[in-house]
Structures are given as C-alpha cells and as structure tokens.
Amino acid sequence: MEGALVTLRLFIAGLGLGVVLGIPLAFGQIYGNKLIRGLIAVYERVLRSIPLLVILFLLYYGLPLLGIRFPPMVAAILGLGLRSSAYQSQIFRGAILSISESQLKAALSLGMTGIQAFFHIILPQAIRIAIPPFANEAAIVLKDTSLAYALGVIELLRQGYYVMTNTAEPLAVFVAIGAIYFVMTVSINTGLARVEKGLKIPGIGVEEGIG
Amino acid sequence: MTEQMILRIEDLYKSFGDHEVLKGISLSLNKGETKVVVGPSGTGKSTMLNNINMLIPPDQGRIYLEDVDVTTTTDLTKIRQEIGFVFQDFGLFDHLTARDNVMIGLTRVKKMAGKEAAELAMLELRRVGLEKHAGQYPAELSGGQKQRVGIARALAMQPKLILFDEPTSALDPELIGEVLTVMKNLARDGMTMLIVSHEMGFARTVSDQIIFMENGVIVEQGSPEQLFNNPQQERTREFLFKLTDLYGEGGG
Ligand SMILES: Nc1ncnc2c1ncn2[C@@H]1O[C@H](COP(=O)(O)OP(=O)(O)OP(=O)(O)O)[C@@H](O)[C@H]1O
Numbered sequence: 001m002e003g004a005l006v007t008l009r010l011f012i013a014g015l016g017l018g019v020v021l022g023i024p025l026a027f028g029q030i031y032g033n034k035l036i037r038g039l040i041a042v043y044e045r046v047l048r049s050i051p052l053l054v055i056l057f058l059l060y061y062g063l064p065l066l067g068i069r070f071p072p073m074v075a076a077i078l079g080l081g082l083r084s085s086a087y088q089s090q091i092f093r094g095a096i097l098s099i100s101e102s103q104l105k106a107a108l109s110l111g112m113t114g115i116q117a118f119f120h121i122i123l124p125q126a127i128r129i130a131i132p133p134f135a136n137e138a139a140i141v142l143k144d145t146s147l148a149y150a151l152g153v154i155e156l157l158r159q160g161y162y163v164m165t166n167t168a169e170p171l172a173v174f175v176a177i178g179a180i181y182f183v184m185t186v187s188i189n190t191g192l193a194r195v196e197k198g199l200k201i202p203g204i205g206v207e208e209g210i211g
Numbered sequence: 212m213t214e215q216m217i218l219r220i221e222d223l224y225k226s227f228g229d230h231e232v233l234k235g236i237s238l239s240l241n242k243g244e245t246k247v248v249v250g251p252s253g254t255g256k257s258t259m260l261n262n263i264n265m266l267i268p269p270d271q272g273r274i275y276l277e278d279v280d281v282t283t284t285t286d287l288t289k290i291r292q293e294i295g296f297v298f299q300d301f302g303l304f305d306h307l308t309a310r311d312n313v314m315i316g317l318t319r320v321k322k323m324a325g326k327e328a329a330e331l332a333m334l335e336l337r338r339v340g341l342e343k344h345a346g347q348y349p350a351e352l353s354g355g356q357k358q359r360v361g362i363a364r365a366l367a368m369q370p371k372l373i374l375f376d377e378p379t380s381a382l383d384p385e386l387i388g389e390v391l392t393v394m395k396n397l398a399r400d401g402m403t404m405l406i407v408s409h410e411m412g413f414a415r416t417v418s419d420q421i422i423f424m425e426n427g428v429i430v431e432q433g434s435p436e437q438l439f440n441n442p443q444q445e446r447t448r449e450f451l452f453k454l455t456d457l458y459g460e461g462g463g
C-alpha cells in the first residue's frame with residue numbers, strides 16, 4: 001500500500017508542477033514577444049519529442065555530470081512535471097485562444113482593464129474548456145509515474161515487483177497492480193468529469209457541438 | 212436651441228503597416244443625432260469606430276467626446292464606459308446569462324451593488340423586449356435576441372454615445388427587423404448613435420445624416436434626402452443606388 005501512496009505523491013507533485021509551469025508557459029506563448037514565444041516553442045517541442053524514460057535518465061544520470069544531483073524521487077517528479085508542462089501549456093493556450101476576440105473587445109469597450117477582462121471573461125470560460133483535455137493529461141501522468149520504477153523509486157509497480165518475488169504469484173500480483181492503477185485513473189477522471197458537469201454552461205465546451 | 216456636441220473627430224489617419232486605411236476623416240455628432248456610415252468593404256469603417264474608443268488607436272488626429280480628447284486621455288477605461296459599442300458578431304460573454312451580460316459592466320466596472328445592477332439590467336432587457344429571456348445563456352438565444360442583449364449591455368452603462376458596427380449583417384433576414392426596431396426606438400428616445408450599416412431603409416427613415424466613406428475618406432455626408440435625391444458626387448449616387456438594389460428598402 002505504501003507504494004500506492006508514493007505513486008499518488010509522484011502524480012500530484014508531477015501534475016502540480018506541470019500546472020505551475022504550464023500556465024506561465026501558455027501566457028508566454030500568447031502574450032510574449034517573438035523571442036519568448038520561440039524559446040517556449042523549442043522547450044515544448046523538445047519535451048514532447050523525447051520519451052519520458054530518456055528525460056528521467058537525463059535528469060538522474062546525466063545532470064550529476066554537471067554537478068547537479070537529485071534524489072530519485074525528486075528527479076522523477078521533475079521529469080513528470082517538465083514533460084507535463086509542455087502538454088499542459090498547449091491545453092491552456094488552446095483554451096484561452098478559443099475564446100473569441102470579440103468578447104475581449106466587448107469587455108474592454110465596457111471599460112474593463114485587460115486584467116479584469118482576463119479574470120471575469122476569459123478565465124471562467126477557459127477553465128471549462130480546459131477540463132476535459134486536462135483530465136486526459138492527468139490520466140497520462142498517473143500512468144507514467146510507473147516509469148519512476150527505472151530510477152529505483154519504490155512506487156506501486158516496484159513494490160508489486162517485490163511482492164511478486166516473495167510470493168511467486170506474478171499473475172495475481174500484476175492483476176492487483178493493474179486494478180489499483182485502474183481505480184485511481186477512473187476516480188480522477190470521474191472526479192474531473194463531475195467538476196466539469198458542475199460548471200457546465202450551455203454552449204461552452206465540446207459535447208453540445210454548438211457555439 | 213444650442214446644439215450640444217457629443218463627438219467630434221478631426222482629421223483621423225490610420226495605417227496598418229504601409230497600408231493607409233484612414234486618410235483624414237472628420238465628422239461630428241450632436242446630442243441625440245443618429246448618423247449612418249455606409250461604404251464599400253475595406254474602406255475603414257470598422258477601423259474608424261475602433262479608433263473612437265481606442266480599441267485601435269489612430270496614428271494621427273483628434274477625437275473629442277464632449278470636451279475630452281480621447282486620444283490623449285489618461286483614463287481610457289472611464290471614456291470607454293461612456294461609449295457603447297455594439298458588434299457585428301455580438302461579442303456576448305458566453306458563460307453569462309443575458310442578465311449577467313448586461314450586469315457585468317455595472318458590477319465590475321461601475322462597482323454598482325448587485326441588487327441595484329440586477330434591477331437596472333432587467334430594465335434594459337425590458338427595453339429591448341427580452342425580460343423573459345434574462346436567465347438564458349447566449350447559446351440559447353437567436354441571433355436577433357443576442358444582438359438585443361448586446362444593445363442592452365451597452366445601454367446599461369448609460370453611455371453618451373453608442374457605436375454600432377454592422378449590427379444586423381450577421382443576422383438571418385427575418386431577424387433583422389427586431390434589432391432595427393430597437394435601434395429606431397433608441398433614436399426616437401434621443402440616444403446619440405453612429406451606425407455602420409447598409410440597411411438603407413433604416414438609414415433613410417431614421418438617420419439625421421448619411422456618411423458615405425470610400426478608400427479612407429468621407430466622399431460625402433448629408434441628410435438622407437440630399438444624398439438620395441441630390442448627391443453632389445456621382446460616386447455617391449452609384450453606391451447608394453447599388454446598396455438600395457442589394458438590400459432593398461426594408462427594415463425602415
Ligand atoms: N488589425 C489589422 N491589421 C492589418 N490590417 C487591417 C487590420 N484591421 C483592418 N485592416 C485592413 O484595413 C482595411 C480597412 O478595414 P476595416 O475593417 O476598417 O474596413 P470596413 O470598412 O469596416 O470593411 P467591412 O465593410 O468589410 O467591414 C482593410 O483593408 C483591412 O484588411
């Protein structure tokens with residue numbers, strides 16, 4: 001059970017880091033100058049094009065050569081978070097940009113400041129639009145916490161592996177492990193789906209197909 | 212009776228890159244006047260309206276709202292509260308009900324108390340015939356109803372002037388009338404309005420002046436009778452004739 005807690009910790013910290021980095025990255029992509037936009041585009045492209053396992057190895061085995069050394073848990077969180085930030089920034093950017101320019105113009109022409117328009121008009125809609133893809137990304141991060149196995153973090157999968165070597169019951173053990181991941185992923189998705197439903201407004205979001 | 216000047220535009224210029232869109236536009240509106248701007252696509256009509264509330268600042272020229280120079284004011288949000296804007300594609304806030312669309316400027320910008328703002332919002336919705344739809348979201352309204360909410364939202368701010376940028380051109384023909392009726396009532400009630408529109412019937416019967424713009428300049432402006440019956444420029448006659456042909460006389 002301890003392994004499941006470690007998995008949850010990896011998931012929350014990794015996804016959380018992804019949010020904390022992803023939001024400013026999305027802003028930079030939308031409101032930044034050419035240089036900032038270019039740098040962010042490169043960052044995203046790189047992190048989205050390298051397997052997570054390679055990112056983890058780079059952080060854990062590569063960086064110590066430059067004198068930067070992380071414990072396995074920290075390296076795993078960093079890897080998950082950095083990679084997720086590249087995807088999340090796309091999610092947030094898409095959500096913000098999907099709100100029509102004319103709504104922003106309307107807000108400004110009522111006398112709102114840019115900041116008021118962002119918080120009262122853009123953000124409430126962007127959050128609703130971002131929830132479904134965000135739930136998707138959360139499920140991916142949760143499942144990818146299992147790659148921390150390779151750095152020796154004793155998370156759910158590695159603990160299952162230990163149990164298996166003790167009991168010699170691989171089928172039972174990995175079915176149980178799979179079931180635990182399944183339950184976690186489904187809970188996260190239903191939780192977010194419930195939030196989405198609670199915030200639902202006619203015409204915002206994809207299901208209805210009208211705008 | 213002395214006329215009170217609400218808007219005065221002097222010699223407005225605006226370029227996008229090396230494309231000069233406005234080349235010296237001057238016009239003025241007195242309190243209670245309705246003027247309709249017509250002109251071919253790409254002439255700079257929208258650019259001019261966006262200049263007036265500084266959504267797009269002009270390169271050169273002056274814009275006075277009463278005696279405040281809009282182009283140099285330090286409090287733009289204050290000026291924008293006094294200039295209503297009605298958009299071709301409505302620009303309604305999709306996450307807010309009709310009532311909240313009308314209210315949000317009052318509560319967030321004017322810092323009015325919620326109850327008072329809600330009452331005022333309902334009053335403005337009634338004025339455009341939508342009090343029964345106050346609780347509906349934009350996605351649940353027809354185009355004509357959306358545009359009426361857009362007008363109510365502008366009205367609620369008690370503006371000195373309302374700018375309309377082709378308010379009916381995104382609407383199905385059968386929905387245009389309801390929006391024009393609301394605008395006609397506003398004109399009758401003494402609202403000051405600058406309207407870009409190609410609804411010739413409306414322009415002819417409701418406006419005090421028609422302004423014909425082409426290629427970034429005002430070719431001619433004058434009363435509807437003058438422009439329709441006795442235009443000074445051949446180009447004005449041609450264009451108005453073509454428009455009337457295209458859009459008909461309806462909606463007035
Ligand atoms: N932000 C912009 N950047 C570059 N060019 C622009 C921009 N906005 C407008 N233009 C150009 O300026 C010209 C005038 O545009 P404007 O929208 O003011 O015309 P309009 O008279 O309103 O036309 P329409 O009847 O089609 O609405 C057009 O050629 C347009 O392409």
Ligand SMILES: [Mg+2]
Pocket residue numbers: 256257258376
């Ligand atoms: Mg236009």
